[in-house]
Structures are given as structure tokens and as C-alpha cells.
Amino acid sequence: MSFNSEFQTMIDSFQNLLYVLTFEERRCEKEMCAIAEAGGNTFLMWDIWKGLCDKDGKVLQVPIPPDPDLPAHEQEELFVTIKDPGDVLSYMIQTADEKTMIVLRDYHPFLEKPEIIRGIREFLNHCSPAQKFLVIESPIKKIPLEFSKQIHVMNFLYPNKQEIKDFLTNPLYVTEMELTDKLLEQCARALQGLTIEEIRDVVSVSLVEKDCYDVDTFLSYKKQIIKRDDILEYFETNETMNNVGGMDKLKSWITVAGRCFDENAKDFGTSPPRGILLLGIPGTGKSLTAKVIGNLWDMPVIRFDIGKVMDKLVGSSESRMRSALQLIEALQPAVVWIDEIEKSLAGMGSSDRSDGGTTSRVVSTLLTWSNDHKADIFMVATANSLSTFESNPELLRAGRF
Numbered sequence: 060m061s062f063n064s065e066f067q068t069m070i071d072s073f074q075n076l077l078y079v080l081t082f083e084e085r086r087c088e089k090e091m092c093a094i095a096e097a098g099g100n101t102f103l104m105w106d107i108w109k110g111l112c113d114k115d116g117k118v119l120q121v122p123i124p125p126d127p128d129l130p131a132h133e134q135e136e137l138f139v140t141i142k143d144p145g146d147v148l149s150y151m152i153q154t155a156d157e158k159t160m161i162v163l164r165d166y167h168p169f170l171e172k173p174e175i176i177r178g179i180r181e182f183l184n185h186c187s188p189a190q191k192f193l194v195i196e197s198p199i200k201k202i203p204l205e206f207s208k209q210i211h212v213m214n215f216l217y218p219n220k221q222e223i224k225d226f227l228t229n230p231l232y233v234t235e236m237e238l239t240d241k242l243l244e245q246c247a248r249a250l251q252g253l254t255i256e257e258i259r260d261v262v263s264v265s266l267v268e269k270d271c272y273d274v275d276t277f278l279s280y281k282k283q284i285i286k287r288d289d290i291l292e293y294f295e296t297n298e299t300m301n302n303v304g305g306m307d308k309l310k311s312w313i314t315v316a317g318r319c320f321d322e323n324a325k326d327f328g329t330s331p332p333r334g335i336l337l338l339g340i341p342g343t344g345k346s347l348t349a350k351v352i353g354n355l356w357d358m359p360v361i362r363f364d365i366g367k368v369m370d371k372l373v374g375s376s377e378s379r380m381r382s383a384l385q386l387i388e389a390l391q392p393a394v395v396w397i398d399e400i401e402k403s404l405a406g407m408g409s410s411d412r413s414d415g416g417t418t419s420r421v422v423s424t425l426l427t428w429s430n431d432h433k434a435d436i437f438m439v440a441t442a443n444s445l446s447t448f449e450s451n452p453e454l455l456r457a458g459r460f
Contacts, residue, residue: 073188081215106164110142144169148178160192167201217389249277252390294360296350317356334438336460345441349396365403392435400440401447
């Protein structure tokens with residue numbers, strides 16, 4: 060289900076509290092505003108910097124309720140801005156009209172405060188099932204247990220290939236440039252996995268440096284952007300089968316399996332393979348084979364370092380894993396290379412005693428994704444030993460490798 064469809068369903072079914080995970084505020088808010096206004100809702104936004112604003116970012120002046128101790132002729136009509144994170148909840152409960160939606164930008168740090176937790180619960184108690192909607196918008200997921208059963212979480216996904224093509228064909232960028240269908244396809248593929256803001260930056264650099272859309276420039280900047288979080292590394296490889304010695308059966312399988320990602324094969328009903336586990340002592344060409352697969356299948360190779368997912372903050376490791384997997388799906392089609400996977404999975408059995416279960420939860424997220432994802436992603440895992448897999452047989456269940 061697309062984000063727009065899911066968000067529309069939540070509004071139509073009066074889900075009063077929503078949590079949207081995204082780095083792209085402007086693009087996400089544009090979509091949410093269109094859906095809200097189509098249903099007759101007033102769309103407002105709040106952040107700690109500006110306070111309560113309308114859909115155009117204009118700060119709103121809210122009237123102060125009259126003082127009940129003063130006679131009517133002494134009352135003054137006073138207005139204030141709403142900047143306090145608790146006051147915006149009070150406004151939503153007491154003052155806001157029916158059919159109002161407020162997007163709370165970067166509200167997650169305040170969700171640790173008892174008064175905010177109580178305020179949100181009061182909102183749910185007073186406004187459900189009325190047409191008042193609070194939408195927490197943040198790239199970081201942080202949900203208190205107190206209202207975890209009453210909130211719906213959604214991911215605002217990276218732009219798909221068609222959205223990227225629409226951006227690239229914008230008259231603002233395309234003037235006298237010759238943009239063929241082939242070049243447009245290559246550019247869109249090169250820019251997959253980036254936000255619209257990142258795409259705008261990369262396109263601007265390409266136009267300044269080359270005066271055209273340059274795929275190599277796109278890929279160069281894309282590699283730098285993906286490396287920022289230090290979890291994923293993007294490879295463009297030229298390794299060929301001739302560089303791999305022996306393993307004729309593996310080479311033959313790789314050649315045949317790659318055809319399953321073709322659109323004609325999918326139309327015929329063929330399901331692409333999900334992954335392969337390469338086991339052997341160091342120096343036998345396992346990592347090289349991963350790069351060869353990417354080159355042979357004309358896919359980028361994404362090196363996924365699971366060890367760098369781990370973070371000292373509670374809950375952060377799981378969030379980093381989900382963000383990495385979401386980015387990997389946006390980069391499809393791609394070969395995901397996990398080197399020496401047994402080292403990343405070590406300690407699963409004792410995770411509840413050593414790190415509060417963090418390793419176990421992170422690996423569980425990866426394994427669930429490897430089973431359930433629908434993207435054109437092929438996972439290549441390498442290992443020097445089977446010891447970790449012998450103690451955790453679920454890692455080798457059918458369908459993973």
C-alpha cells in the first residue's frame with residue numbers, strides 16, 4: 060500500500076494519532092496537506108522554532124480565552140503564539156475546531172516528558188473518535204508505552220523511479236538539454252535511494268559542472284551521500300567471471316539466476332532468487348564473487364556492515380537497522396553484500412544477558428525483512444565458519460539463501 064493510500068485510510072477511519080517516519084518534511088507535508096484538505100480538514104503545523112503555523116508557514120496568533128473574573132466591558136482581546144509543546148496539545152483539545160489536523164515536527168524529544176504523555180492521552184480521551192488529528196513527524200521513532208496501542212506508525216518512502224523521472228523532466232531543469240528515454244531511465248536509476256532534497260542538490264551540481272544530466276556525477280555524489288551514516292557502502296564494480304578461479308557450477312548458477320530479475324521472466328511468473336551464502340576459508344574469492352554478481356547483473360553492490368548498526372542508545376540500533384533496510388529497498392535493483400556475516404551474528408544466543416537483547420532484535424529485523432521484502436534485492440552473505448549457523452538454525456531456513 061502506498062503512503063497516500065494508507066494515510067487516506069487512517070483519516071477516513073478516524074485514527075486520531077499518527078506517527079510518520081521521514082527525512083523529507085516538505086514533500087511529506089505536501090502529500091498530507093492535500094489529503095487533509097480534500098476531506099475538509101484544516102491543515103496546521105507546529106515546531107519548537109516557529110510555533111503553530113498555517114499550511115504556508117505563517118505563524119498563527121491564537122486568541123486568549125476571556126478572564127471569567129472580569130466583566131465583559133473590561134475584557135481585552137489578546138492573542139499569543141503557541142510555541143510550548145504542551146500548549147499545542149491544550150489548543151488541540153480545548154480550542155481547535157472539528158476537522159483540524161496538526162503536524163508536530165520533530166516532536167520526539169518531548170515524548171519523554173510525563174506532562175506531554177499525559178497531554179496526548181487526554182487528547183485521545185477527549186477527541187476520539189472526533190475528526191481531530193495529531194501527526195507526529197520525525198525521522199526518529201520514539202513511542203512511549205502509555206499510548207503505544209493507540210498510535211499508527213507509517214513510513215514515508217523514498218521517491219520511486221517515476222517520481223524521480225517527473226522531477227528530472229521539470230521544465231525548470233530541462234531547457235535545451237536533449238533528454239532521451241534511455242538517458243532518463245539511467246538517471247532515474249542512478250538517483251534511486253536519495254531524497255528529493257538530495258536529488259535536487261546532485262542535479263544542481265551536475266548542471267553547473269557538466270551543463271547536462273551526467274550519470275557518473277550522479278553516482279559519485281550518491282556514493283558520498285550513502286556513506287554518511289557509515290552503515291552502507293555503494294560499489295560500482297568492473298569485476299568479471301574471469302577474475303574468479305574455479306567454481307564453475309556457481310558461475311553457471313549465477314549466469315542463469317540473473318535472468319530471473321528480467322521483466323519478461325517476472326511476467327512469466329518466475330520469482331527471482333533472494334540470496335546466496337558463500338562459505339569458505341579466507342582468500343577463496345567470496346567477496347570477489349559478490350562484486351562479480353553485481354557487474355554481471357548490472358546492479359550496484361551495497362556493502363552492509365551490520366556491526367555499525369549497533370548504537371549505545373537504547374532503541375537506536377533497531378531504528379538504524381530499519382532505516383538502512385528502507386534505504387536498501389529504495390536502491391533496488393541491487394546486490395546487498397554482507398561480509399563475514401557470522402561475526403555480525405555472533406552473540407545472538409547470549410544477547411539477552413549481554414546487551415539487553417539488542418543484537419537479537421536487530422538480527423530478527425534483518426531476517427524478517429529478508430523473508431518478507433518484495434524488492435529486487437539479492438543478498439550475498441559470506442562466512443568463514445558455520446559455527447554461528449549451527450547454534451542458530453533459523454538463519455538457514457529455506458528461502459533465505
